[in-house]
Amino acid sequence: ITKEQRALIKAILDAYNRHQIPQDVTKKLLQEQYSAEENFLLLTEVATSQVQVLVEFTKNIPGFLSLDREDQIALLKGSAVEAMFLRSAQVLSKKMPSGHIEVLEERIRKSGMSEEFMTPMFNFYKSIGELHMTQEEQAILTTITILTPDRPYVKSHEAVERLQETMLEVLRKLCVLQHPQEPQYFARLLGRLTELRTLHHYHAEMLTSWKTNDHKFTPLLCEIWDVQ
Ligand SMILES: CC1(C)[C@H]2CC[C@]1(C)[C@H](OC(=O)c1ccc(O)cc1)C2
Numbered sequence: 184i185t186k187e188q189r190a191l192i193k194a195i196l197d198a199y200n201r202h203q204i205p206q207d208v209t210k211k212l213l214q215e216q217y218s219a220e221e222n223f224l225l226l227t228e229v230a231t232s233q234v235q236v237l238v239e240f241t242k243n244i245p246g247f248l249s250l251d252r253e254d255q256i257a258l259l260k261g262s263a264v265e266a267m268f269l270r271s272a273q274v275l276s277k278k279m280p281s282g283h284i285e286v287l288e289e290r291i292r293k294s295g296m297s298e299e300f301m302t303p304m305f306n307f308y309k310s311i312g313e314l315h316m317t318q319e320e321q322a323i324l325t326t327i328t329i330l331t332p333d334r335p336y337v338k339s340h341e342a343v344e345r346l347q348e349t350m351l352e353v354l355r356k357l358c359v360l361q362h363p364q365e366p367q368y369f370a371r372l373l374g375r376l377t378e379l380r381t382l383h384h385y386h387a388e389m390l391t392s393w394k395t396n397d398h399k400f401t402p403l404l405c406e407i408w409d410v411q
Pocket residue numbers: 223226227228229230233267268271291399400401404
């Protein structure tokens with residue numbers, strides 16, 4: 184790993200750790216009662232907070248702010264769902280303080296979300312947990328997801344691809360260094376990104392089903408996911 188790559192990892196890890204969901208939001212997960220309505224409101228708060236965290240984290244990705252402004256928006260809108268699932272999977276799989284995991288799972292199960300969406304989502308959380316990713320790997324993998332060139336409406340495809348390739352090379356080296364006994368580890372991480380795209384599709388259906396049941400989203404969530 185070169186000096187520049189080490190600096191890149193440090194910058195991304197610092198940003199990743201600096202921007203986390205505020206304590207008061209995660210504390211609420213434990214306190215509020217369990218009605219479907221209350222659960223949905225809590226998940227709305229978690230999702231809104233995660234999008235805010237995502238925007239702040241993305242601004243700290245070296246090179247991101249020098250991309251075309253409209254492309255920055257297109258990347259954020261295109262990657263928000265995947266970055267959210269990645270982040271929540273890491274939170275859920277990282278042994279949260281006792282009981283938090285069950286509580287969040289319980290609230291997700293009782294939030295009016297359809298069953299068929301639950302299974303793939305919890306399978307994804309399990310598959311992320313089994314990887315035992317280091318903090319650096321989590322932060323770089325999230326960065327790679329955000330810097331996906333083939334999101335809708337991205338104009339300078341090559342500029343985004345160059346940034347993503349830099350990150351992919353850093354992650355590849357990290358995996359070799361941190362998981363020497365698992366030569367396929369890097370490939371397994373990239374395989375998770377494919378699974379994330381499936382969740383992205385399910386998520387759109389989840390939003391529609393919540394919408395038809397007259398659930399209200401926050402303005403930020405409506406904006407990032409083009410929901411009326
Ligand atoms: C853990 C999750 C990633 C999983 C279940 C809650 C999440 C934060 C996310 O919720 C929403 O997208 C969402 C969208 C709109 C809304 O009003 C509430 C939640 C899907």
